Amino acid sequence: xxxxxxxxxxxxxxxxxxxxxxxxxxxxxxxxxxxxxxxxxxxxxxxxxxxxxxxxxxxxxxxxxxxxxxxxxxxxxxxxxxxxxxxxxxxxxxxxxxxxxxxxxxxxxxxxxxxxxxxxxxxxxxxxxxxxxxxxxxxxxxxxxxxxxxxxxxxxxxxxxxxxxxxxxxxxxxxxxxxxxxxxxxxxxxxxxxxxxxxxxxxxxxxxxxxxxxxxxxxxxxxxxxxxxxxxxxxxxxxxxxxxxxxxxxxxxxxxxxxxxxxxxxxxxxxxxxxxxxxxxxxxxxxxxxxxxxxxxxxxxxxxxxxxxxxxxxxxxxxxxxxxxxxxxxxxxxx
Amino acid sequence: xxxxxxxxxxxxxxxxxxxxxxxxxxxxxxxxxxxxxxxxxxxxxxxxxxxxxxxxxxxxxxxxxxxxxxxxxxxxxxxxxxxxxxxxxxxxxxxxxxxxxxxxxxxxxxxxxxxxxxxxxxxxxxxxxxxxxxxxxxxxxxxxxxxxxxxxxxxxxxxxxxxxxxxxxxxxxxxxxxxxxxxxxxxxxxxxxxxxxxxxxxxxxxxxxxxxxxxxxxxxxxxxxxxxxxxxxxxxxxxxxxxxxxxxxxxxxxxxxxxxxxxxxxxxxxxxxxxxxxxxxxxxxxxxxxxxxxxxxxxxxxxxxxxxxxxxxxxxxxxxxxxxxxxxxxxxxxx
Numbered sequence: 001x002x003x004x005x006x007x008x009x010x011x012x013x014x015x016x017x018x019x020x021x022x023x024x025x026x027x028x029x030x031x032x033x034x035x036x037x038x039x040x041x042x043x044x045x046x047x048x049x050x051x052x053x054x055x056x057x058x059x060x061x062x063x064x065x066x067x068x069x070x071x072x073x074x075x076x077x078x079x080x081x082x083x084x085x086x087x088x089x090x091x092x093x094x095x096x097x098x099x100x101x102x103x104x105x106x107x108x109x110x111x112x113x114x115x116x117x118x119x120x121x122x123x124x125x126x127x128x129x130x131x132x133x134x135x136x137x138x139x140x141x142x143x144x145x146x147x148x149x150x151x152x153x154x155x156x157x158x159x160x161x162x163x164x165x166x167x168x169x170x171x172x173x174x175x176x177x178x179x180x181x182x183x184x185x186x187x188x189x190x191x192x193x194x195x196x197x198x199x200x201x202x203x204x205x206x207x208x209x210x211x212x213x214x215x216x217x218x219x220x221x222x223x224x225x226x227x228x229x230x231x232x233x234x235x236x237x238x239x240x241x242x243x244x245x246x247x248x249x250x251x252x253x254x255x256x257x258x259x260x261x262x263x264x265x266x267x268x269x270x271x272x273x274x275x276x277x278x279x280x281x282x283x284x285x286x287x288x289x290x291x292x293x294x295x296x297x298x299x300x301x302x303x304x305x306x307x308x309x310x311x312x313x314x315x316x317x318x319x320x321x322x323x324x325x326x327x328x329x330x331x332x333x334x335x
Numbered sequence: 336x337x338x339x340x341x342x343x344x345x346x347x348x349x350x351x352x353x354x355x356x357x358x359x360x361x362x363x364x365x366x367x368x369x370x371x372x373x374x375x376x377x378x379x380x381x382x383x384x385x386x387x388x389x390x391x392x393x394x395x396x397x398x399x400x401x402x403x404x405x406x407x408x409x410x411x412x413x414x415x416x417x418x419x420x421x422x423x424x425x426x427x428x429x430x431x432x433x434x435x436x437x438x439x440x441x442x443x444x445x446x447x448x449x450x451x452x453x454x455x456x457x458x459x460x461x462x463x464x465x466x467x468x469x470x471x472x473x474x475x476x477x478x479x480x481x482x483x484x485x486x487x488x489x490x491x492x493x494x495x496x497x498x499x500x501x502x503x504x505x506x507x508x509x510x511x512x513x514x515x516x517x518x519x520x521x522x523x524x525x526x527x528x529x530x531x532x533x534x535x536x537x538x539x540x541x542x543x544x545x546x547x548x549x550x551x552x553x554x555x556x557x558x559x560x561x562x563x564x565x566x567x568x569x570x571x572x573x574x575x576x577x578x579x580x581x582x583x584x585x586x587x588x589x590x591x592x593x594x595x596x597x598x599x600x601x602x603x604x605x606x607x608x609x610x611x612x613x614x615x616x617x618x619x620x621x622x623x624x625x626x627x628x629x630x631x632x633x634x635x636x637x638x639x640x641x642x643x644x645x646x647x648x649x650x651x652x653x654x655x656x657x658x659x660x661x662x663x664x665x666x667x668x669x670x
Binding site: 042043162164165192193194195196197198200201219220221222223224225226228245246249259260261263264265266267269271272274275276277278281282 | 385386496497498499526527528529530531532534535538553554555556557559560561579593594596597598599600601602603604605606607612613615616668
């Protein structure tokens with residue numbers, strides 16, 4: 001695989017009065033160039049903190065305590081964790097090479113400036129063009145992301161737009177500098193399914209056009225199935241399974257992944273029948289658990305194996321397919 | 336009809352748009368604009384549609400959280416027909432025992448300064464159970480019924496997870512033995528594994544207590560799983576209503592088809608067909624002439640731009656408001 005970004009042994013912790021939260025607890029991940037990697041998992045499993053850690057957007061009391069995030073740039077490799085978070089180099093990378101969009105478009109938009117001027121500003125921050133040229137480019141990008149009547153909309157404030165249009169504007173801003181990697185944190189969760197379908201289709205189109213990698217963070221397995229090339233399943237601060245979208249859905253190799261899929265209502269299950277919920281909930285973040293973090297909720301938990309020792313590591317089940325379940329992949333596969 | 340619990344006829348709820356210092360009324364948002372349906376004893380009717388379609392306003396107007404602008408709502412209490420829309424405060428208090436609501440956001444719908452015991456017991460207090468011991472007895476019983484540990488009754492909402500909070504909201508709704516529950520997106524804020532737990536609970540309670548549900552939701556796979564019938568809303572009106580199987584096998588309204596096509600299917604082998612639905616939902620303050628859906632409809636003809644299609648029966652228990660319902664062969668979600 002030719003990765004655009006390699007994350008190794010990443011740890012991000014939050015030091016609170018109540019204790020330490022190990023939000024990201026040893027994540028290893030490679031984001032392939034030009035492809036879409038989806039990170040999926042329940043709330044509180046560390047998906048978003050992983051994304052924020054990549055761009056060093058972790059505020060106190062949080063801190064990256066270990067690991068590396070290497071961007072494989074045209075000019076060579078840069079370990080982002082070694083750059084000062086507010087330094088010039090890091091700021092140049094944010095936006096120009098790695099851009100990020102969020103669930104709530106107002107995270108990225110200022111309410112007191114027009115949408116168009118904010119996009120033009122993003123253009124001017126990272127390229128040397130004059131104001132008129134920046135404006136023309138902004139209008140062009142707005143048209144490209146499907147904002148109707150872009151010339152008029154340029155002068156509108158965010159509150160004059162619908163949620164779907166705002167998210168398009170944010171995408172326009174994020175893509176204005178043709179980044180090599182777009183990090184999208186639940187970009188469609190707040191939108192209606194009809195608008196979600198439009199935004200996802202737009203992201204796919206732009207990906208092909210710009211040959212851009214996407215790290216898509218979502219809790220929605222439907223979105224994963226529709227968008228991903230590769231999938232990483234996270235639980236309690238770690239990746240517990242990694243593989244191609246086809247294999248993750250057709251032959252999941254971690255009981256957590258299987259349980260997530262089984263719990264969905266859908267065509268595979270009789271209407272009105274009892275859904276197969278995962279018992280309990282994600283453990284308290286201050287808790288310490290021995291062994292596999294999923295063992296208290298796992299139907300396959302083997303006492304003595306799964307509930308003791310350190311957290312199990314990812315190991316290969318088949319080519320390109322990794323699982324962190326101790327009960328899978330010990331023996332060679334006879335397929 | 337004796338098996339009808341609630342009969343809604345031509346319900347309207349318009350909100351005035353005011354402007355200027357004197358709050359002069361300059362227009363009306365027709366959030367609900369002539370909605371008729373009936374709820375049968377013990378069934379689950381789902382109300383679906385995009386944000387702005389009016390589905391939440393229907394639920395709230397039925398329970399008289401909003402005063403209806405016009406229309407009739409009749410509640411069948413063991414054969415005695417009670418006029419909900421015209422009820423005065425005293426009558427409403429009596430009625431509300433029988434009609435309760437579950438909200439989407441379990442973080443916003445519970446008072447953070449009240450213990451679970453007080454939250455669940457509040458309806459009992461309001462409805463005249465003064466004796467503290469008796470109230471606590473009932474709270475304990477309700478907590479077990481929804482799968483919470485009664486020993487936790489002195490705790491505050493922040494000590495519970497999202498799924499547990501939703502259970503608290505359900506226990507509060509059940510406190511007075513209601514007949515009808517209006518559930519407004521009760522699982523959309525929850526993770527899939529917890530969503531399955533809550534859907535199972537809602538189904539079990541329905542069976543055990545003979546409850547009738549008006550289930551307001553946007554997730555069609557959830558709706559398909561739990562509902563008996565579905566009413567699809569668009570800009571304040573019902574555009575199609577049918578039993579679940581009929582609707583999902585062969586929708587008759589292009590808007591229903593478009594909603595289904597937009598829902599992301601959790602199967603990478605079934606990636607989405609080309610987009611069916613462009614643009615966004617019409618402004619309920621200024622809906623288009625003719626069929627309100629015609630500007631987004633790929634099947635629209637000249638007739639659709641001028642003539643409002645009435646909601647009319649097309650099959651047993653299946654109503655649709657589309658001029659072309661008979662001739663169109665629309666795709667569902669079941670195949």
